[in-house]
Amino acid sequence: MVKRIARKELVEMLRDGRFRVLSAAVLAVSLLSLAVGWKHYADVSRQHAAAQAATRDQWLHQTKKNPHSAAHYGVYAFKPKSPLAIVDTGVDPYVGVAVWLEAHKQNEFKYRPAQDRTAVGRFGDMTAAETLQVLVPLFIVLMTFSAFAGEREQGTLRQLLSLGVEPRDLAVGKAAGIGAALGLVLLPSAVLGVTALTLTSDGGFLSGKPTRAALLVAFYLIYFAVITAVSLGVSARARSSRLALVVLLSFWFANSLVASRVVADVASWLHPTPSAVEFQKAMDAELNKPEEMERRLDRRKAELMRQYKVETVDALPVAFSGVSLQEGENHGDEVFDAHYGRLFDTFDRQNTVYQLAGLVAPMLAIRSVSMGLASTDFQQHRHFITAAEGYRRLIQRTMNDDIMAHPTRTAYLAGRELWEKVPEFEYEAPAASWVLGNTRWSIGVLFAWLVVAAFWMSRPLATAML
Amino acid sequence: MLRADATVWVIAGIFAAGIGYAMMNGVRWADFERTALRAAVAEEAERYQKIQTQIIELQQADRPVAAFGDARNPTMFGSRFGPRYATLPVGPLAPLAIGQSDLLPSYFKVSTDARETIVAASEIENPHRLLVGRFDLAFVLVFLYPLLILAVTYNMLSSEKEQGTLALALSQPVALSTLAAGKVALRSLLLVGIVVSFSVLALLATGVSVTAPGALVRLVLWLAAVGAYGALWFGLAVLVSSFGRPSATNATILATVWLLLVVMLPSLFNLVATTLYPVPSRVEMIQAVRVASDEAAGAGSTLLARYYEDHPELASGGAEQAMNDFNIIRVAVDVDVAKRARPVVDRYEQQLARQQQMIDRLRFLSPAVLMQDALNDVAGTGTPRHRHFLEQVDRFHAQWRGFVVPLIFQKARITDVSTAPAFVYDEEATAAVARRVLISGMGLLAPAVVMAWIGHRRLRRYPVVA
Numbered sequence: 001m002v003k004r005i006a007r008k009e010l011v012e013m014l015r016d017g018r019f020r021v022l023s024a025a026v027l028a029v030s031l032l033s034l035a036v037g038w039k040h041y042a043d044v045s046r047q048h049a050a051a052q053a054a055t056r057d058q059w060l061h062q063t064k065k066n067p068h069s070a071a072h073y074g075v076y077a078f079k080p081k082s083p084l085a086i087v088d089t090g091v092d093p094y095v096g097v098a099v100w101l102e103a104h105k106q107n108e109f110k111y112r113p114a115q116d117r118t119a120v121g122r123f124g125d126m127t128a129a130e131t132l133q134v135l136v137p138l139f140i141v142l143m144t145f146s147a148f149a150g151e152r153e154q155g156t157l158r159q160l161l162s163l164g165v166e167p168r169d170l171a172v173g174k175a176a177g178i179g180a181a182l183g184l185v186l187l188p189s190a191v192l193g194v195t196a197l198t199l200t201s202d203g204g205f206l207s208g209k210p211t212r213a214a215l216l217v218a219f220y221l222i223y224f225a226v227i228t229a230v231s232l233g234v235s236a237r238a239r240s241s242r243l244a245l246v247v248l249l250s251f252w253f254a255n256s257l258v259a260s261r262v263v264a265d266v267a268s269w270l271h272p273t274p275s276a277v278e279f280q281k282a283m284d285a286e287l288n289k290p291e292e293m294e295r296r297l298d299r300r301k302a303e304l305m306r307q308y309k310v311e312t313v314d315a316l317p318v319a320f321s322g323v324s325l326q327e328g329e330n331h332g333d334e335v336f337d338a339h340y341g342r343l344f345d346t347f348d349r350q351n352t353v354y355q356l357a358g359l360v361a362p363m364l365a366i367r368s369v370s371m372g373l374a375s376t377d378f379q380q381h382r383h384f385i386t387a388a389e390g391y392r393r394l395i396q397r398t399m400n401d402d403i404m405a406h407p408t409r410t411a412y413l414a415g416r417e418l419w420e421k422v423p424e425f426e427y428e429a430p431a432a433s434w435v436l437g438n439t440r441w442s443i444g445v446l447f448a449w450l451v452v453a454a455f456w457m458s459r460p461l462a463t464a465m466l
Numbered sequence: 467m468l469r470a471d472a473t474v475w476v477i478a479g480i481f482a483a484g485i486g487y488a489m490m491n492g493v494r495w496a497d498f499e500r501t502a503l504r505a506a507v508a509e510e511a512e513r514y515q516k517i518q519t520q521i522i523e524l525q526q527a528d529r530p531v532a533a534f535g536d537a538r539n540p541t542m543f544g545s546r547f548g549p550r551y552a553t554l555p556v557g558p559l560a561p562l563a564i565g566q567s568d569l570l571p572s573y574f575k576v577s578t579d580a581r582e583t584i585v586a587a588s589e590i591e592n593p594h595r596l597l598v599g600r601f602d603l604a605f606v607l608v609f610l611y612p613l614l615i616l617a618v619t620y621n622m623l624s625s626e627k628e629q630g631t632l633a634l635a636l637s638q639p640v641a642l643s644t645l646a647a648g649k650v651a652l653r654s655l656l657l658v659g660i661v662v663s664f665s666v667l668a669l670l671a672t673g674v675s676v677t678a679p680g681a682l683v684r685l686v687l688w689l690a691a692v693g694a695y696g697a698l699w700f701g702l703a704v705l706v707s708s709f710g711r712p713s714a715t716n717a718t719i720l721a722t723v724w725l726l727l728v729v730m731l732p733s734l735f736n737l738v739a740t741t742l743y744p745v746p747s748r749v750e751m752i753q754a755v756r757v758a759s760d761e762a763a764g765a766g767s768t769l770l771a772r773y774y775e776d777h778p779e780l781a782s783g784g785a786e787q788a789m790n791d792f793n794i795i796r797v798a799v800d801v802d803v804a805k806r807a808r809p810v811v812d813r814y815e816q817q818l819a820r821q822q823q824m825i826d827r828l829r830f831l832s833p834a835v836l837m838q839d840a841l842n843d844v845a846g847t848g849t850p851r852h853r854h855f856l857e858q859v860d861r862f863h864a865q866w867r868g869f870v871v872p873l874i875f876q877k878a879r880i881t882d883v884s885t886a887p888a889f890v891y892d893e894e895a896t897a898a899v900a901r902r903v904l905i906s907g908m909g910l911l912a913p914a915v916v917m918a919w920i921g922h923r924r925l926r927r928y929p930v931v932a
Contacts, residue, residue: 018718029730036741044747051749058756076756078749091593094569098749110586111748112569114596116818117740118825119566119842119849120835122599123732130733138725242714249721257609257729261601265491268595275502276590277573281509347592354594378593 001165002173009177013143022139023185030131030189037086037127038196045081048097052078056424064413067399068325074102075395077388077425079109082375084212086196088129090376093121099385101392103399104328106336109385128193129370132220133363134256136186137227140178141248144231147174149241168458171236175228175457182224190217211432216373222446223366229453236457259361260354267353271346283339287332296327319412322404329396336389344382351378358445365449368442372435379438383430391425398422474656477614481660484610488603489668492561495600499556499572502589506551506573517547518883525881538879541578541793544870548880549577552862552889554855557846558678561669562688563604565838565847569596572855576863576889578870580804582755582811584863585856603665604841607692608834609728612699615657616720619703621713622649623928628713643925646707650700658696662689680896684844687903691840694910698833701914704921710929731832735825743820751810758806762799793874822849830909840906843899850902854894862889 013019055076062070078098085092096109114121124130148170151157160170197213231248238244274282300323304316313320351368358365371377398421406412436443517537524538537547554572571589599605623646626632636642666685669676676682706719829835842848865887873880880886 032737036737039741040744043744047747047749051747051753054753055756058760076749076752091597094591094593094596096588097747098752108588110588111752112588112593113745113747114569115588116745116748116814117736118818118822119838120732120739120825120829121736122566122569123729123736123834123838124599126730126733126737134729245717253613258601260598261605262487264592264595264598265601268592273590273592275498275505276571276587277502277505277509279590281505343590347594350592351594381593 001169002176005165005170005173006176006180009147009174010180013177013181019143019181022142023181026131026135026139026185027188029126029135030128030186031192033126033128033131034086034189034193034196037089040089041081041083041086048078048080051076051098052080052425059422060416060419062416062419064415066412067402067414067418068103070414070419071103071396071399074100074392075425076100077391077427079381079384080427082380082429083197083209084216084374085376087127087193087216088370088374088376089125089127090129090371090374091378091381092376093117093125095378095381099388101388101395103325103396104332106332106340106389106392109381128189129367129374133223133366133370136182136224137256137363138252139185140182140224140227141231141245141252143181144174144178144228145235145245145248146241147178147232148236149238149244150235153241167236171232171458175225175232178228178232179225182228212373212375212435215432215436216370219366219369219373219443219446222450223362226362226446226449226453229450229457233453233457255361255363259357260364260367263354263357263361263364264350266357267350270353271349273346273350274343279339279343283335286335286339293328293331296331297324300324300327317407318404319407322400322402322406325403326397326400329393329400333393340385344385347378348382352441355439355441355445358442359448362446362449365442365445369439369446372439372442373432375429375435377438380429380435384427387427388425395422474618477617478656478660481606481610481614481657482664484606485603485661485664486668488601488606489561489665489672491600492564492602493672493674495564495568495602496556496560499560499567503553503556503573506553506575510551513547514883517543521881521883537883538881539793540870540873540878540880541796543880543883543886544578544866544874546577548883548886549575550866550886550888552576552855552859553891554852555891555893557684557851558675558681559669559684559688559845560847561603561672561674561845562665563838563841563845563847564600564602565604565842565845566849566852567847568600570849570852574859576859576866578800578867580755580800580807581860581863582751582807585859604838604845607661607695607841608837611657611661611692611695612724612728615653615696615699616703616717616724618653618657619650619700619707620716620720622646622653622703623707624711624713624716627710627929642928643922646704646922646925650704654696654700658693661692661696665692680893680899683896683900684846687900687907688841688844690907691837691844691903691910694907694914695833695837697914698910698917701917701921705917705924706921708921708924708928727832728834732835732838735828735832735835738828739821739824743817743824745814745817745821748814751807751814754810755803755807758803759799762802762806790874790877797871797874833910833913836906836909840903840910843902843906846894846899851894851899855891858889858892862887 055078059070059073059075062073065073076098079095081092093114094112097111097113099109100107146153148157151160161167194213197209230251234247234251235241235244238247301313301320304318304320304323305311305313308316308318310316354364355368358368368377372379398418402414402418402421403412406414521538524536535542537543552574556572560567568589568591571587574584574587576584621628623632623642626635635645674681676685702723703720706716706723709716711719825835829839839848843850869885869887
């Protein structure tokens, strides 16, 4: 029975002019956004790979100089583009693309691509994810609002139920029919997207690419199922199809345009973001503490003199300048970890609010999951920041150790041998399981929606439906 | 009749709540920005006080101090101790639209460093929040306002026809177009009245001063934009109504047009502009600047000689040769890097300018973009005002270098920090703002008039009975 109802729904939809127009639009937009996403990905990842190679080259081909000068010269870390950014660019336009790794300082990521666009960019990116999160739900709403309400108005619903068709079978059958129709529309884009993904080589940046892609597809299907179930549930209960449409369009508007903004406000009331001036000032105050440095250096001096059993600093077999520089780094690292840690924790807490707010608007849940799996959310940006900072600290330690190992009266100069001691910066994105852990709230919320909406859809009593 | 319709009251309620919330948000953001700017000014004042005390101490004690820690050294003053903030003040009507002000920073710390590193600074914000955008009054006006207009107008004639009351009304000596005009007039009075009164009330309640210079003109421009945008959607509703289709069809057509003009076209424009004129990733610029600095640093002494050839008046010779030469080489390198980086930076700016040009033409196809531009202009949070600010930042940067560099060449020391130039923001001419807003307004009004006129003519052939 369910199968028959589904087939009837599908055939009816395929004959509907509105369906053809809408599906052509969805198809065109998703194909266009995928093509542009792919081109953008190809361009940017080429540029970043070239820059990363060039910065390594510059590091290796430095002239002979003191290791600390080399540390000041530093290197750049360029954030690689995730191949799945073809589907969902996430927060990528709003975070910097590169960071300078130099001595004494954890710099911020600079150059947000959004600053290199016109104001119209703020209306949103036409990405495949945007299409899936905003347009497809609208498509579902428009195709389903009259599923029950319309039949009731025409009187066919009474007929059907009098034949002994179970209301639940009817609901499930209609959902399946709509699902099949949707599948027909999205299949070409999905095939194309997967092909594009397999064609991209990411140099090992994103491990578990197929897993992520498969999960992405699965979660979007859940999201569509939620929207379909909600739509059918409303259609089964609304007095008229007109009312069903109004309710569903309001839901769509609130879900896709309003909720994210309001929740962002709430999140920043709960966990306020500091201004750059305040943040910098607080950090500088802790960095520039001469007494603290003196205390640390005295302690290190005493430790070293005890270790080498000498009476004066000059008698140490190591260059104390290296020790002192490293001690400065250690102090800085503690301050950076505390301050940046606090800032990023604030962002993470705000993002948890977004995730939980998915309970009100499922779009927020799928958005978090989608960005997470595409490796374009803030948490993965933070993961990269941490990796880059770790690399900076490695450079500092290598340089300072070398200074320490070369106590000379004259100026000490190092060469390529030392530069090569610093390995190339290689970043590997976290595994898909890590992402699932981060987005657990959103995933939970999506499943909760699915269960509740499915239950709600299949439960309208036959009498209520008439 | 309208008063009896519950939907109108629901709509008015939603609208009022949305406006109140949006205004609160706008005011909060303007306060945050003002606080940040005040913090910047305070930080600078505090720093200046501290270095002045330090300078006096050093002058009196005349004890040796490391050149890098000496604020009297013009190189160190210009780059580390003395940088001054260039700030973009928050406009009087800023709460009306957050616009680009959350993305484009409103203060820069101007030093002798390369211009590119100075303007690469940005305000701290959760990237997720930048991505989803803000619930400000502009959002309510651009997205919600047209929807509410369409909700009260889509069936203004068709429902009467469907109920059969239209023929009755027209049996009176009244023309259909007069009736329609009356209906539109009443509805526009109601909706525009709600928007204007609530916004202005909220504006006054939050202590926004309308007496600030230019504020009143801007408020009038804002009213004009709200009127023109409303007129456009009323014009559209009249046009669609005049086809004499049933209410449901009207609703579908109007909702589709809204989706197309407000949601789809802006992101499509963005897609087209960024694809046709892509601004390459800034990593290319970083690399170009770095290569230029390496080459310039390598050629440091040659550059120094050349600089003296260009500026013989500055080659006075004297003591403290090493430090001074270091300073001078640094200046020469900076100048050389700026010269070499210029073409690369220009390429970015040209691409961005091309994008802007394209959007400036395309935007006449989407009233949403026109409206957003007009609202940003009125609030002073748009791209043009920020560009105006950046030009002044550039000039101030040149002025700052013009202050520091001669001191370096004269081997002078800074004794009085108050001689350092300060940034004074020169506000855009109100006439320039008015011109931009009026152009956007004309772009809204012209199609409104055309649609209303066509609709009016078509009403003569309106099928009065179903």
